[in-house]
Amino acid sequence: MSLAGPRPQDVVPAQGPGGAWYVYQCSGQGQRDALYRAPVWIPEGQAPGGASLPSPEELAAQARSQLQLPSPAIASSPAGTQLVQLPTWLWLDRAMWQPQSATAAVPGVSVTATATPTGVSWAMGDGSTVSCAGPGTPFPAHGNPRAASPDCGHTYLRSSAGAPGERFPAVATVSWQITWSGAGASGTFPDMTTSAAASFRVAEAQALGTG
Helix, strand or coil, X not given: CEEECCCHHHCCCCCCCCEEEEEEECCCCCCCCCCCCCCEEEECCCCHHHCCCCCHHHHHXXXXXCCCCCCCCEEEECCCCEECCCEEEEEECHHHCXXXXXXXXXXXXXXXXXXXXXXXXXXXXXXXXXXXXXXXXXXCCCCCCCCCCCXXXXXXXXXXXXCHHHCEEEEEEEEEEEEEEECCEEEEEEEEEEEEEEEEXXXXXXXXXXX
């Protein structure tokens, strides 16, 4: 965020000695253009830095509001119908599992808010929940279908035949830890969450007999 000359819609008629009106506005990656404070009048010859500036805490709140957290992209194996008593592997797109940052600044002061994913909670639709410390491991090519995921999975114990649409609705919720630092200060905000939904059809495995 920086002090900038007023845009046409922000102009306030000048009165008194020579000078200009300035507005606070943000732009750049991870930021959005917005008027955060009322325009300030800065007399001619006085640096914009001489105006009343927001505190580090105020800048941190602005940076937090500009965080753009990605929504989880759910993947599973088996990719289609799940089978009772057969492990289901669960994972999220690893590209989104990384810290996200946004910065707010005025002349001489810069504060950055950072969101770090800390875990994901899965509501599996059959009354079970699964907590995973990370995004989960994708099922390997030519992997053993009876092997359980090493870090994020679930085994359905009944079919989804009696569920609406014969599918279990599942929701993955990612928790993000929010911290900020800058201007010689630091702190935290309450966690934020993002979520995505999927549904799983779970069928009974049919045994084949030979005679």
